[in-house]
Amino acid sequence: MTFWNRKIVLVSTPTNKGTSRIEAAYQESDQRRFWVPCPDCGAEQVLTWTQVRWSKGPEGDHRPETARYHCAECDAAWRDETRWAAVSKGHWVAEQPFAGVVGFHLNEIYSPWVRLEAMVRAFLSARSGGDETMKTFVNTSLGETWVETGEAPDWQRLYDRREAWKPGTVPAGGLFLTAGADVQKDRVEVDVWAWGRGLESWLVDHVVIEGGPGDPTCWQRLTDLLGRSWTHANGVPMNIARLAIDTGYETSAVYAWARQVGFAQVAPVKGVDGFNRSAPVTGPTYVDATVAGKRLRRGARLWTVATSTFKAETYRFLRQERPTAEEVDAGAAFPPGTIHLPGWTDSEWLKQLTAEQLVTVRTRRGFAKLEWQKLRERNEALDTRVYARAAAWIAGADRWSEAYWSDMERQLAVPARVDAAGINPGRTARPASRRRAVRSNYMG
């Protein structure tokens, strides 16, 4: 305030499209981007991730060391040194008239300290994780806002591509089981999901336990479910590794039951809204529980789940392109995150899974905010999916090393596979041999 020539500087990576404050500030500026001349044809261009390409080996495995930047005009492939030399000859161009505020945008491709090989590795690793890791890549490496994908997939399309496998069994790619339990007034609904590499998942069972939280036999049947097993394609019996149960409806009954069966297998969860949380799941926190009328200080553990994040991830996974039956027969794998639904899934369950949509609303103070809204009353299938996904997170699936996944495969004697991220990179899911150079495709 003291100086006539003071400047205010805002620096940030962006967050979500439509709600990012640095994006809003940049929109108010003269919006400068850095233009770089091609050493081959001289065409000036803004460097974007879509021009980064790399090849794949005969097995369809990615070869990040072959990553090159391709000129948008003449397609010349630049090595890292070429790119750095080109960047040194670049200049800023404003896209809007100057009205007192200058704005600059850069991504990591401009960095003189980063090789494209490293960026491609980071991209592949981010893509094989869930939405959280991909969002971090888009925000911090590309400097772009993340577009939350909240449009519900069409339930009829999901109905038409249900897959046939023996009910009550776990397909070969499923390496561990989690469950999500939704407590209602008159019943508890539980869905059991199998998870594989790259968070590929299969709906294994749908159980409705009649009774509700006031009925002891209902809890007994939920306890029985924890001891039940489902048979893996290789004949190995599998139990539920983690069951996440919603505490929203009858908190004390859920705590009492969880205490009784133990927190190793059961995770009481509380859902919260909002996207800009540090992690999709936090906890556990120790909370008071009441058992048989007695109050126990810090007697239960509670996990907090950002349901918004997992709903968006689920819908993105459901909307992904998948290989055709013919391509699957020829050995093509499903992209990371693919959700497989069995033939017994009925239309009511599918309507529940697709019961919500993400909309942008304005808060009273005028900020844009993303919010999930129900399109129909019943949405238990979506809730239980989100809880089962949270259970996979709590079990550690988002952070397991390659060695850990291999170890699980060995225990189930599943033939080792190439990393799921390494199989099917293209949006067209074509066999790798037809097109060697793949365009990056981070929007999934």
Ligand SMILES: [Zn+2]
């Ligand atoms: Zn060129």
